[in-house]
Amino acid sequence: MLGKMEATKWQGKYDVVVVGGGPAGMGAALGARDSGAERILVVDREAEAGGILLQCIHSGFGLHYFKEELTGPEYAERFLKRVLDSNVDVFSNAYVSGVATDSSGIKQVRVMNEKMGVQAIETRSVVLAMGCRERTRGSIRIPGTRPSGIYTAGLAQKFVNMHGYLPGKRIVILGSGDIGLIMARRLALEGCEVKGVFEILPYSNGLTRNIVQCLDDFGIPLHLSTTVARIHGRDRIEKVTVAPVGPGLQPDLSRSWDIDCDTLLLSIGLIPENELSQGLGLALDPVTSGPVVSSTLETSMPGLFACGNVLHVHDLVDFVTQEALLAGRFAGEWAQGVRRPRDNIKLTAGQNVRYCVPQTLAPGREHTIYMRCKEPMKPCVLKVGDLMEKKLRFVVPAEMITLKIKPDLLERFRGDSLEINILPAVGGGSSEEE
């Protein structure tokens, strides 16, 4: 059984406590171990660590990190084995309800657990790795009744893959996020009638490979620039009215049509799970909805780090791992007393850049910057101030852009703010190098 572990040997005092035992949390624990930190604890609210990967039984994980294609549980298991082999404590069935810091900077992580009650765990640094949640019907406007049968795609995935039940038989999917696409295929394989995927934007929000493998291969239509404009049914959803959208994304009801269905799945985006971050009063980025972090992935609370989907929503778990290893390393170094000068360069999102993480940089170190574009563009040039530019074949909002910045690059820079822009490539003249 995967990651089954009781808190038999937890010590009460730690160097690094990681909140969340999904891919980000496991990566952070390993990163902390690599940094030389000794006492590391991962707290997870489920009975088994692994996070949302455990319900992602499809393959497609690990292509970047392991250079092979794994299922979600396989990817989780590889990491969990490393975590346990590295002598990291895993405290499962435990819920973190708060973090307090005393005047010396020592932190108390408040944890609830059935067997141990409410405990305060002392630690030098903390890594937030709680992942994300799905946007719901309330976060967009879908008029109509409020029957049963309207689920987020992730909840439907849990019903099918973890509990062995179907959310319904005749399915309409709103939003073309990856989980929605994966569930279109999953439910088609279970014999459900998947009537179509409707996306309000003129392009999909899912990875291209998922459009091909999950929709095209199963003959499931994708309707772009179309949305669900009304929900019908008293007890159970009976049909939806869908309509193409005009300018301003307003549905054009004069061109609407009805589709009979018993289930509506929503795959309309993910938001960092910021319950704890908000409770701690961390500075949050209004675009990512996650904490603002420095180049060491440290939040506005000293000694408190964040990584993975709680920081910003990633499309591939491989990048979560990469980021988490870094956050864990910095948290581990912090626990061992390493203090770095504050970042002195602010990173801002310019043209066609929705956000970039981290929000600040410091010279003299290598940086990995994660960003997303606002709109698809091809071909284009990614510019970091006037310091560097990189030609990109294409950018789409669904695919995160990763940019490595070499240690010496910022040494030449004298300003205090760098803007990142994604601009159309002019006549293909830009070079592939910086």
Place this chain on the structure above:
Amino acid sequence: MNHHSSRYDVAIVGGGVVGCAIARELSRFELKTVVIEKEAEVGFGTTKSNSGIIHAGHQSPAGTLKGTLEVRGNRMYDRLCEELGFGFSRIGELVVAMVPEDLAVLDELKKLGESRGVPGLEIWDKARLHREEPNLAKNLLGALYAPTAGVINPYEFVFSLIESALANGVTLEIDSPVEKIDTDNHGLTLHTPHKSIQSRFVLNCAGVFADRIAQMAGVGDFSIRPRKGEEYMLDKRLKGLVRRLIFPVPQKTTKGTLIIPTFDGTIMVGPTACDVDDREDLATTYEGSDEIFNFVRRLCPSIGERDTITEFAGLRAVSSTNDFIIGPTKIKGFINVAGIQSPGLTASPAIAEYVVEILKKEGLSLIPKKNFLTHVKGPARFALQHLEAQKELIQKDPRFARVICRCELVTEAEIHEAIDHGARTLDGIKFRSRAGMGRCQGGFCTSRCIDILSKRLNCPPTAITKRGGGSWVIKEMDS
């Protein structure tokens, strides 16, 4: 179908807040009382969509029964809250002046309220208003402050009323729409799909269906027109944006579109007021949301659609007289308690006393019970407890350490408690425990709640419903 027959002193048709308040009031006496509810649980009709406001009593028109019962009802809530343990807080309300002409209306409302005995009414000038509520629009000109107005969780209230009534011997029949009523010399017989129920008195508390129930009994002298109200619940990040209920001056058909700081701290905006024909039209609309947000932004500019976590609609039972219709009819024993629109929630405990007086006049003998239980235990509400109290709860029951709903921090013990107290559906659990009410809207807890509910009700997960009837949640896989 197994057609039982039972005989009661009083049968209450409709388990909304009015029916349940009356049931609890009658349970003080040596009587056989039954509540007959068409839905899977009580309070699943108009009550659950209520704004949850306990009005001070200065807004209903002069000379109306609803105005009188509103003020009486308001005064009863402190004791009810103490006895029944539902959430109630007298946060006060402000009727704000948006244009100079409104200022005169505030004075009139103050006089009307004072003539009814509404205590503590004050006119606030512009400076006072903005000092007390700094997030309101800067161009608001002043306000009428009513300190006795408050907020409750309407579903919590109705659940505690029925629980008290059941503890004191009342019978509850759920999933039982009344389809036919026979009258004869012995009394009235109500026919539901499951059984026939004989009763000496029938109280028609059927909300938007009250005219149809009256017609079944042969009383056709009024009609009910549903008036739909849409409400939008905002994310709890806005908690504290306003501290009091914010009303515009009363509009023609309603008290207007409001900003409601709910008992749980989240801000709710609404309701609309739109007459509809369909008595089950609970659909929200683009028009409704535009109307609400455009208006509310004039009261408080920082409120916007993007903070909505959920929306819903309810139907007010507006009678053809535009007032409460409470009293005996030409059919002996058949008593209307109809047309209970706003301020029906506020008035409901006063309505209950009023109806008991009517029953007495109609010849029902009321012998007080010696062993009437006044108190019921409210929910534990783990999330609201201090650390030490939480530790104690977990020590007593480790299920308090298992978090089922992460957004509202609802624990497994509280889900079991909700089921102990009568929850039979996911909505029943939600309204009792708050599991699924937060910003993820059940994404995390739904499968956990299904699991617990199916074990406790000893039925397969596929038999669990959202709110009874055909609202199934999951299906078996084809093997």
